[in-house]
Amino acid sequence: MNTFILRLFVYVVVVCPVLWSAHAHKNSPLTHGQEHTHYKEPPCAICPRHGRCVPKVQCPAHVRASSYNPACHLNGAVGVCCFTGSGHAAENERKARAATLISAEDVKSSHSQSRQKLSQWITLAAKLLEHSMHTIVNTTSPSYGHHLSVVTHDERAATLGRGGLLNLFTAQELKARQAISEDDLALGFTEHTDGPFCPPQPSCSALNRYRSIGGECNNPSSSTWGAVLTGFERLLPPNYSDGTWAMRTAKSGAPLPSARTVSSALLLDGSHPSSTHNMMFMQFGQFIAHDISAGVIFNAENGSAISCCMNNGEDILPPELQHFACAPIEVATDDPFYGQFKQKCINFVRTQIAPASDCSAGYAKQMNGASHYPDLSHLYGSSEEKLSSLRAPGGLLRTFSDYGRELPPLTERKECLAVKEGAACFESGDNHGNQIISLTVLHTIFTREHNRLAKALSGLNPGWDEDTVFWETRRLLQAQFQHIIYNEWLPLLLGPQIMKTFELSPSAGYSSAYDPHTNPSLSAEFSAAAMRFGHSVVSGRIVIPSPQMGGIYETISIPELMFHPTRMRLRHFLDRVLIGLSSQPMQTVDPFVTEGLSRYMFHGGNPYGVDLAAINIQRGRDHGLNSYNQYRKLIGLDMYTDFQQFAPNAARRLVSVYEDPEDIDLWVGGLLEEPIEGGILGPTFANIIADQFARHKKGDRFFYEHGPDVNPGAFTPIQLEEIKKVTLARLICDNRDGIELVSMPPAACLRDDLPGNEPVPCDSPRIPAMDLSKFRES
Known part of the structure; x- marks a missing residue:
């Protein structure tokens, strides 16, 4: 009997001590405010009640006052025992709320009010075209360049965006009628509340060997997860001042400071070169970001770019001339830069709203114009029409x-700022490949790699038709x-402990990580803030070396390379850019942003441009992101109570x-x-x-490491072994022009002057190549 009691004591204290200590150590609390009393105890070895030990960021319910989430050991770190998954509420709470019915009269009336409101908004927006001199962006304005960087040409977006507004208006009407509460909206207790608009559902085949073009049908049970033109998900419920779509206010209830005021005070111009990472790391990061994230911005009724500013920024448009999607950024009259050009307004248009796949009403979720998966949609497109326009005979x-x-x-579209005869402007799967010329270089490398592989696979498999070769x-x-993302780029970004905690490193063989209950869709926090760390690491200039002369050919200011890709036609340029990106250090991640992005971006022929830092801050508010403090709390850090x-x-x-510290924007706080x-x-x-990226790995059925039990297009173990030899250096070596680039640093994202990473010849065994004969069909 004594032995049994001793074993029980050990189980309770060691396996999950919080069950014992919450009662046995009442005299040693760590109190945070008056809602929570936590007890500092050793983490559990095994979670109770079949809970899963996960990183705190993956269990948002743990921040709620009523939560029970004991700490636990997790791959060398401390996580929390989670019983709610990535949901913001427990399943029993959801079931209890679902039992509360909304009257049919309320639903019918809210639908009617929603349709009337949308009709009024569209009518007013159409009338604004009568004042197009003020309400449409001038093509010579810096804002036009910004419009080119976010515009989508997918005709489906406008229809879905209007449907998203209909369902949003329904939620607002039900809230006004007190049929649903702000808590109901925040926690997503709206599945039972149908909106008047239902998006069309894709037709799926579980046996398809290849990813769909737009990301749909990846998960047979949730066919729209990760699909193009669906909404960004949330790590935390949004912070809208009205609970549905109005932008966040300060803790005091006053308006937050102008995004430009924050930018000019906090995000200064400065140079702090990285001692390890190069500009290739920065550029490949942008290449990843464009593949998976592209917020769809509202357009005018005729498809033009909406202007929210008077006279190219000399003032904010009066309310009667503003489109409903306008959220202009106010510029102070004494602004240290824009003030000298009499600029009082930076144009800003809000992101379109995506309807929920289950037709439910609810708070605004912004629309992603790309598939959410790392699937090279910016190379191949996200629609049948786009892909068809990019394909060539022979699977090329x-x-x-x-x-x-x-x-x-x-x-043929006029999406470059140089339009003189002979100027090149290139097509891409997302229409943004001309945004900066170093990005165009990577589009070129991946386009060439597709064609190199296609020719090789066709030769190895003469029985394949051109469709099979292509797919x-x-x-x-x-x-x-x-x-390359998981093996090269992420480890350099996140470090070994985070890679281990989130189980991101490639496996020795097939991965067993797939979880059909994991939604891989991007979080708004990732898209509108965290992944935008890259704007801090951009150097103000790109250095183009001259290898044959042993010096520098030219140094080009970043703004001069935006939507100006014509230098690609110079025979030596591609090789020289690749060499320069490998050798030039990027900037460190800090609260410094080059003036090329914060003052002169997309300036065209103007003496000033757009402030990207201010736009990032405003975009976070547009997406309803919580304050920086709330995300500190989410990941388990103490919140700041004093500046x-x-x-x-x-x-x-x-x-x-x-x-107040509670007002600090997520993007700003993260950079600090x-x-x-x-x-x-x-x-x-x-x-x-x-x-x-953990959710991409776990929730993507077609993830490259998943075996045939999960992935209908799985590679054989031998083929997977060959794929895992691939590096970014190998892709560059195989697809360079070879006029001046004859060697590469083996670690392409690290500086080439680091000991052990000096450039080696492209045929060196230190830059291994795939054996494509393993892809001959037996």
Whole structure:
């Protein structure tokens, strides 16, 4: 009997001590406010009640006052025992709320009011075209360049966006009638509340060997998860001042400071080169971001870019001339930069709303114009029409032959700022490949890699028709891309401990990570804040070396390369850019943003441009992101209660613009953090990004490491072994022009002057190549 009692004591204290200590140690609480009393106890070895031990960011319900989530051991870190998954509420709470019926009269009336409101909004928006001189962006304005960087040409977006508004208005009407509460909306207790608009559901076949073009049908039970033109998900319920769509206000209830005021005070121009990471790391990060995230911005009724500013920014449009999607950024008259040009307004248009796949009413979820998966949609497109326009005979992608050099195909759209005869403007799967010329270079490398693989696979498999050649090549290139992300890029971003905690490293064989209950869709926090860390690491200039002369050919300001890709036609340029990206250090992640992005972006012929830092801050508010403090709490860090808890310089600047630490925007706070060990990000951004890529791995049925029990297009173990030899250096070596680039650093995302990473010849065994003969069909 004594032995049994001893074993029970050990189980309760060691396996899950919180069950014992919450009662046995009432005299030693750690109190945070008056809602919670936590007890500092050793983490559980095994979670009770069949809970799963997960990183705190993956169990948002743990921040709620009524939550019970004991700490637990997790791959060398401390996680929480989770009983709610990624949901914001427990299943019993959801079932209890679902039992509360809304009257049919309320639902019918809310639908009617919603349709009337949408009709009024559309009518008013159409009338604004009568004043197009003021309400449409001038093509010579810096805002037009920004419009080109976010515009979508997918005709489905407008219909779905209106449907999203209908269901949003229904939620607002039900809330006004007190048929649903703000808590109901925040916790997603609206599945039983049908909106008047239902998006069309895709027709799926579980046996399809290849990913769909738009990301639909990846999960047979939830066919729209991760699909193009669906909404961003949430790590935390949104912070809308009205609970549905109105932008966040300060803790005091006053308006938050202007995003430009915050930018000019906190995000200064400065140069702090990284001692390890190069510009290739930065550029590949943007390439990843464009593949998975593209917020769809509202357009005018005729498809033009909406203007929210008077006279190209000299003032904010009066309310009667503003489109309903306008959220202009106010510029102070004494602004240290824009003031000299009499600018008082930075144009800002809100993101379209996506309807929920289950037709439910609810708070606004912004629309993603890309598939949420790392699937090279920016190379292949996200619709049948787009893909068809990019394909060439023989399973190849279309190219522009520039005197024997293959470049991406030319576009007929006027989406580049240089339109003189002979100026090149290139097509891409997402229409954004011209945004900056170093991005165009990577589009060129991946276009060439597709065609190189297609020709090789066709030769190895003469019985394949051109469709099979194309789809098999696409499948293989997507796998290469994913492997480079998880094997090269993420470890340099996140460091070894975060990689281990979130189980992100490639497996020794097939992965067993797939979970059909994991939604891989992007979080709004990832898209609108954390992944935008990359804007901090951009150097103000790109250095183009001259290898043959042993010096620098030219140094080009970043704004001069935006929507100006014509230099791609210079025969030596592609090789030289690749060499330069490998050798030039990127900037460190910190609250410094080059003036090329915060003052001169998309300036065209103007003496000023758009402030990307201010736009990032405003975009976070547009998406309803919570304050930085709330995400600290989510990942298990203490919240800031006083500005003096920040470093002195940061505290002084923060207090000059924000009223309270609780007001600090997520993107701003994330850039202020010191990097985690072995990584380049602070803990908040690191957790948000790690969570996203973990959900990509767990929730993507076609993830390259998943075996045939999960993935109908799985690679054989031998083929997977070959894919895992691939590096970014290998792709560059195989698809360079070879005029001046003859060697590469084996770790393409690290500086080439680091000991052990000096450039080696492209045929060196230190840059291994796949044996494509393993892809011969038996």
